[in-house]
Amino acid sequence: MTELGIPIPHAPGFIANKTPRIVTSRFDYEDSFTIERYEETGGYQGLRTALSKTPEAVHGEVRDASLLGRGGAGFPAGVKWGFCPPGVWPRYLVVNGDESEPGTYKDRLLMELDPHQLIEGCLIACYAIGLSQCFLYVRGEMAVAQERIAQALNEAYAAGYIGKNILGTELSVDIVLHWGAGAYVVGEETALIESLEGNRGMPRLKPPYFPASIGLYGQPTIVNNVETLSNLPWILSNGSEAFKAIGTETSPGTRMVAVSGHVKRPGVYEIVNGTTTFRDLIYGETMCGGIRNDAALKAFVPGGGSAPWFTADQLDLPFEASQVGPEGSMLGSGAIMVMDETTDIPAAALTLTKFYAHESCGKCVPCREGGTWLEQIMRRVVNGSGTKRDLDLLIEVGETICPGDFPHASNKEKGLSAVPFPYKMTTICFVGPSAFAPVHSALTLFREEFEAKVAGNSDRNYVEVTINA
Amino acid sequence: MTFFTEENLELAHEIIGRYPKQRSAMIPLLHLAQEQSGWVTEEAMKQIGVLVGTSSAEVLGTCSFYEMFKRHEVGKYVVNICTTMSCALLGAEELLEHAETRLGIKAGSTTSDGLFTLEGAECQAACTEAPCLQVNYRHQYRVTPSDFDQLIDELADPNNEETPRHGVLAQIRQHIPVERSVGAVHPDLVNVPPVWIEEKKEANS
Ligand SMILES: Cc1cc2nc3c(=O)[nH]c(=O)nc-3n(C[C@H](O)[C@H](O)[C@H](O)COP(=O)(O)O)c2cc1C
Ligand code: SF4
Ligand code: FES
Numbered sequence: 001m002t003e004l005g006i007p008i009p010h011a012p013g014f015i016a017n018k019t020p021r022i023v024t025s026r027f028d029y030e031d032s033f034t035i036e037r038y039e040e041t042g043g044y045q046g047l048r049t050a051l052s053k054t055p056e057a058v059h060g061e062v063r064d065a066s067l068l069g070r071g072g073a074g075f076p077a078g079v080k081w082g083f084c085p086p087g088v089w090p091r092y093l094v095v096n097g098d099e100s101e102p103g104t105y106k107d108r109l110l111m112e113l114d115p116h117q118l119i120e121g122c123l124i125a126c127y128a129i130g131l132s133q134c135f136l137y138v139r140g141e142m143a144v145a146q147e148r149i150a151q152a153l154n155e156a157y158a159a160g161y162i163g164k165n166i167l168g169t170e171l172s173v174d175i176v177l178h179w180g181a182g183a184y185v186v187g188e189e190t191a192l193i194e195s196l197e198g199n200r201g202m203p204r205l206k207p208p209y210f211p212a213s214i215g216l217y218g219q220p221t222i223v224n225n226v227e228t229l230s231n232l233p234w235i236l237s238n239g240s241e242a243f244k245a246i247g248t249e250t251s252p253g254t255r256m257v258a259v260s261g262h263v264k265r266p267g268v269y270e271i272v273n274g275t276t277t278f279r280d281l282i283y284g285e286t287m288c289g290g291i292r293n294d295a296a297l298k299a300f301v302p303g304g305g306s307a308p309w310f311t312a313d314q315l316d317l318p319f320e321a322s323q324v325g326p327e328g329s330m331l332g333s334g335a336i337m338v339m340d341e342t343t344d345i346p347a348a349a350l351t352l353t354k355f356y357a358h359e360s361c362g363k364c365v366p367c368r369e370g371g372t373w374l375e376q377i378m379r380r381v382v383n384g385s386g387t388k389r390d391l392d393l394l395i396e397v398g399e400t401i402c403p404g405d406f407p408h409a410s411n412k413e414k415g416l417s418a419v420p421f422p423y424k425m426t427t428i429c430f431v432g433p434s435a436f437a438p439v440h441s442a443l444t445l446f447r448e449e450f451e452a453k454v455a456g457n458s459d460r461n462y463v464e465v466t467i468n469a
Numbered sequence: 470m471t472f473f474t475e476e477n478l479e480l481a482h483e484i485i486g487r488y489p490k491q492r493s494a495m496i497p498l499l500h501l502a503q504e505q506s507g508w509v510t511e512e513a514m515k516q517i518g519v520l521v522g523t524s525s526a527e528v529l530g531t532c533s534f535y536e537m538f539k540r541h542e543v544g545k546y547v548v549n550i551c552t553t554m555s556c557a558l559l560g561a562e563e564l565l566e567h568a569e570t571r572l573g574i575k576a577g578s579t580t581s582d583g584l585f586t587l588e589g590a591e592c593q594a595a596c597t598e599a600p601c602l603q604v605n606y607r608h609q610y611r612v613t614p615s616d617f618d619q620l621i622d623e624l625a626d627p628n629n630e631e632t633p634r635h636g637v638l639a640q641i642r643q644h645i646p647v648e649r650s651v652g653a654v655h656p657d658l659v660n661v662p663p664v665w666i667e668e669k670k671e672a673n674s
Binding site for chain 2: 012013055089090092099100101102103104105107108127130131132133139140141142143144146147149150151153154157158160162163164169170171172173174176177178179180181182183184195196197198199200201217218219258259260261262266267268301305335337339343347348351352355358359361
């Protein structure tokens, strides 16, 4: 076994630590992705256990485990599975392997290093709720993950784990590998389904298009994240009680998180859910070991590029949605991006805003136009040609996307109290608000940096337009 | 009218057969077309339309939504440098500038020898290994300017075989053995629960 706190060379970014290892247990092995290694290390035992029970019992086990979705929204998988309307068949499984939220790096590792674990998870889900066909949607820009999964699927078919009469039972299901072609918004579950139907990947309106009731080809469809499904073999092999013994009651098990930016040891860690704090993660000796050059922490993004930012004030919050939400942000996709005191905050915020502006699918006007304008204004502020009026304009544009108080973190020094998650929005999906989140966070927490950039520039060329209601 | 080679046409039919509705094969077939010719040609889109039962305009509609599909010729190697936050915090802009100087082109264009297309790109799910880049969608981690120069030298070597040319993604394909295949489950042809669900219910009652 690898020493604790040491990066594993063949697993770029992954750092082993003391945490119980549920989904990363095979990452130490160089051949972790082969069927031989998988079978030698308890692989496909969870499926065997599942097949020895009734489908309802398997569903019950997953529900009891309170396994929260790891794709961003954190909804309990067992509960979501229960939303398929009775009597409507067939049902499908769509695996969300589109990982592309800024800062997020975990699903790709799971697909590259332990594809059989994911496949086994898919089979367990199909058995539990009667899903007749599974589509494994991998992000287009992940050539190696696609290769590893293709290889694993071929091996698993040959060994009788997938296809007709799996392991000699009644369970018969095909898993089809499918990959995308470069569009962030396709990670949103209804857009994922549109894309899988051969269309432009634009989100559908929810309601009525909740995938569990009206999904792929209009049929009940379960969309689950790669990490969520990768937990299932362990839960079936070890039981929901063992799973719940790790972490907290409301956030059991472990989570994979990626910590990037200005830390001493950026990496992907498997951490105990619910109890691990951001401080443990950023400053812990077996984790990131503190800020580079022992500099001060300026801010961090706690849950992927869409999440409002935190500062040192929130370091002691644990990985627990019920505590992070009221503080004005979300755990999202387990992506923590750390900025030290040398960071040019407006410039950092711009890198995210330009991402979301670029990735708008164009279906909603506030996102398509607002995102573009936020980017334009941010660009001129960052390059020094903005004006003081631009700072108000940023908020005005943002409020067309998310009317009312946008969430932000508390900051005692600045007299800010937290505006909690979630917020109102005028758009179909989260891409629009996500373009505003970094701008809003940066502007409320570090307004003086924006003011310094626009200082001395006159508010020329402004025409006030008043619209009478 | 025929764009796909015989071999790829066979593959195309195999792919289409996996989906309940043939239109779902659109993106996989666009990838196959791009693999065959390095970019997606009009002839390719026409034939894909015929294969999945729709017009070439519909194929273009889907194709044009996705960044990876190139509708004009690109370099043998497409070099994407990530410029999203984690990479930007650790020098992505500087790396991109260096790349522009080294290759003598602006991001978004192709070198005159047709070897390299350079692009400023978005988060590549390697954020802890910043700054990073991809060559034909294969990662390079923690890239310094001198790493970049070395990489370009290696790729420019005509004997380089490590990185396949643009258009080739996974070099291992999924093949579902006929004797093991359940087949696509069509929503209009199936309206009963799968047998393992039915069976258990009967056993319970
Ligand atoms: C704009 C947007 C992008 C998303 N991208 C992803 C993604 O790349 N991967 C993912 O698993 N979920 C993503 N999600 C969340 C999915 O919509 C969905 O909630 C998730 O896949 C459900 O799986 P889970 O319940 O197992 O977490 C995204 C959501 C939004 C709004
Ligand atoms: S919010 Fe933006 S990305 Fe989402 S559906 Fe609307 S336009 Fe498309
Ligand atoms: S920000 Fe560059 S890989 Fe994620």
